[in-house]
Amino acid sequence: MRVAGVIRYTVLLLTLLGTWLMLQTYFQRSWRTISLRSWLGATKKPSSEKLPRYKCGNQKSCPQNYFAFKIISGAANVVGPSICFEDLVLMSNVKNNIGRGLNIALVNGTTGQLLKTDAFDMYSGDITKLQTFLQGIKRGTLVLVASYDDPATKMNDKVRAYFTELGSSDVATLGFRDNWVFLGAKGLMNKSPFEKHIKNDKETNKYDGWPELLEMEGCAPRKMD
Incomplete structure (x- = not known):
């Protein structure tokens, strides 16, 4: 046991x-x-640091004494254009102040203050209204332009000459349903570096009857010389 x-x-x-x-x-x-x-x-926790956001959602910040801007043309005759200046949207679908044709914002080239916005239908009789508008622009004013649908059907030589004086190089060849974005200034001594233009071409158009939209961002100096 x-x-x-x-x-x-x-x-x-x-x-x-x-x-x-x-x-x-x-x-x-x-x-x-x-x-x-x-x-x-x-070690895999996401960083708490946020990527910097620049004015108008641009990829880079602007140096002192420069204005940030972004101009986007319309997409075909469906999506309207937008114009942003110093992180303030001046013209857009949301603001309900755009129209087919040319959308233009005038800004004081020294203070950056918005002076006026207007849209001009190039299918209709707005050409006389546009001539008066361009003729009244004062020296030192920045001019921001975005096309929508068609910018040039009834554009005449006088209007083209006004835009040329503002620094445009492409307005002379602007045609039916082209896309165009531009920033110039009254009293500019040289051609503006801020301009994009794409022709309406059925072989290369992104949309049925219209080219792809254009987007341009940059830094415009105060009192452009």
């Missing part, structure tokens, strides 16, 4: 010892796994 009792106690002790070793091994591995995952997770 005594021998049998010793054997039973020995078996029980070995069983308890084996169970304890198994539990210890399990918890050590679990702890290492959790610790490793936690460490890896800590």
Whole structure:
């Protein structure tokens, strides 16, 4: 009996010892796994630093004494254009102050203050209205232009000459349903560096009957010379 009792106690002790070793091994591995995952997770946490946002959503900031702007032409005759200046949207669908043809915003070239916005339908009789508008622009005024649908059906030589005086190089060849974005100034001595123009060409048009939209952003100096 005594021998049998010793054997039973020995078996029980070995069983308890084996169970304890198994539990210890399990918890050590679990702890290492959790610790490793936690460490890896800590290294993968997204940075709390936000990317900088520049005026008008531009890719770069503008230096001192320069104005940030972004001009986007219309897309076909469906999506209207937008004009942003110093992080302020001057013309857009949301503001409900755009129209097919030419959309123009006038800004004080020294202070950056908005002076006027207007839209001119190049299908209708707005050409006389546009001539008067362009003729009245004062020296030192920045002129921001975005086309929508068609900018040139009834554009005449006089209007083209006014835009040329503002620094445009492409207005002379602007045609039916072309896309055009432009920033110039009254009194500009040289051609403006801020202009994009894409021709209406059925071989290359992105939309049915219209070229792709144009987008232009940059930094316009105060009192452009």
